[in-house]
Amino acid sequence: MNPGGAYLGADLFLVDVEVQDGADLLLTTQSATKVYRTPGSFAEQRMTVRLGEGARLELMPDQLIAYRQASYRQRTSVTLRPSSSLVMAEVVTPGWSPDGAAFRYQEVRLRNDIHIEAADGDPQLLALDNLLIRPPLHDVTGLGFMEGYSHLGSLVVVDARVDQALADQLHGLTAGRESLTGISLTRTVAGTTGLVLRSLSHSTDELNLLLRSCTDLLRGLWYGQAPLNLRKH
Template sequence: MARRGGASHARHQFHQGALRILRPIHLDGSGQVCYTVVNPGGAFLGADHYRMDITVEEKASLLLTTQSATKVYRTPQGPATQDVRLVLGPGAVLENIPDQLIIYRDGSYRQTTRVIVHPGASLVSAEVITPGWSPDGERFRYRELRLRTEVRVGDAHASRIFAVDQLRLEPGVDALDRVGQLEGHSHIGQLLVVDRRVDTELVDVVSGLCVQSGLRAGVSSIGITTDDGVRGLVVRSLGHRTEDVVHLHENVTNHVRHLWRGQGPLALRKY
């Protein structure tokens, strides 16, 4: 992604295999471009492997979303995997707001996300995870979920570790309803914000939004503090409905959009 004439556009794009990209749209007058990733096959299956590689160049702004939920069905041939690489240049903005990830009975899914953020860039990235329907009514019949997110600060040539986040759920090994796991909840939300402007005042505001959401939710500051001043926060939530978790993520995202860029609220028109 590059910025030209006051608006962001794709300098180069390529897709092959199952994933496709819809034509870009501009949802407001900020110059930010919105791209939608589509999986015409409808789901991830056993041993499927997907890869996304996205670079947002200097002062470009990208809102990345999906057309519908990512569904993982039975994976007898082995886990479905996805590798995501995101690179943000100086002054770049990336808002990664996909639809929910739904894992069905006997499904196994592993995702690795690697992000390289320039100290002057801004990142918002969300995940919503839900269990798929099962004939016997049990909520957690999938085999395995692994999400690993690594955030580095620098550029494609030299960078340092800022934060690493790991989520691993194995219903056949651990009872997910117990204390310290999901504690009776079915839906998981994670929202990551990385930006120099993250401060204690913002953390306090986000904490208030978590309380107002009615979810079991909280916010934490993250990252290794160094001279470049990059800071981050992560919002984690547990709930029973996708739309409740999405609403919390939208409220946090809308707050930072307005606070930092004077940009209007998200208008993806999905919920």
Template structure:
């Protein structure tokens, strides 16, 4: 098999103009020692860091919480995150609180994340919700490379922030892009290119044609050799009793691994969190024998 790169981003590897622009950089490398996952490399700079590691059960999975002491993303902010989970390691990565995007006059705020998963590695990426406030423009780009035997679960909830006049969708634009590659013996092959663009129309328009009349969006991406049509049908059935409009689709198979993408529309962050928790709970119980996540942070 072609090995995944094992080096994290060094300060010299980031272009000088981006280093000057970046408000925060975080690099985290996870490996296995003594039967459990630990941080083998760690670096932070500016307005990003992680709290001390936690172990939520006896599985050996390590949990890290990302923190932005500044509290929000503002215009022209750039945040760089680099994560590597080495062979056999297991990481749960979450955030301390919601990611808040405030007004971005002049230029959009941006987060760029690079993720690499080695052979048999596992990553659960479970951030709190993304809240876009009035006149906010935000871009989030994630580049993911994984081994065919890796397991990836990513969840996201997007919600409009409070507006003084009570109107919905006062943010300008949200662009979220996930590019997922599988590294096989013949090289790197694209598994999925997931682009999400939310650009509200002028005025308080919330009817059919834009978010189908809903205000909140939830997303779940799963990449694993155990993903198949039966699982997609099961998760689709699981969501039908919840107050959300949901769709599930599968990617092509590359190197024996397949991706699943679930989208859900609702008017409630709590309802979307329940939906995503129910789905990830099924995966955790079936694939790793773990209890559903309880990431209460207060």
């Protein structure tokens, strides 16, 4: 739960999550994370995640909404074992502006550091996923800035079962949707590979449906579980 209605300037939120050996955790937020004006200094969230042997985490927060004159930084540091499984979803959307213009926030920085802790106990870097959205000073949202789209969705999957065939299967789910999507694979460390999906759209709902279709496929394919229903609305 967010302890306040929104993040404000100079706010710092620390989140520490540990999923112990053999445990499964589905972690979500109560509602959207809102970032209001941040005069003087940015708002920041730092999350540390540790997954034990055979542990599984699905991190499925509601969308991040950055309002006019907002500056926000988010850093998530994850350490997994080779037998762990991680799925993280994120949607970033611009908040309402009184003049109706898009991209009135100042910047959004999202950074994911993902390490694999092998048998020798020395964590090795699997992926450094660094995203910076810094809107132009003027209303320029065409080629060169998010290709004219206003919303961004991201999905990060780390599991020993990730491979090119899975990436192709997930990419097939993006066909025919009102979004622009790409998928990349990370290096492989201790038999574990990561996958990063990025999608651009004009709609939060469109991105939520896309990311949910991908996570539902993984739930059914790997665990025989039904599609996720968080029952928030």
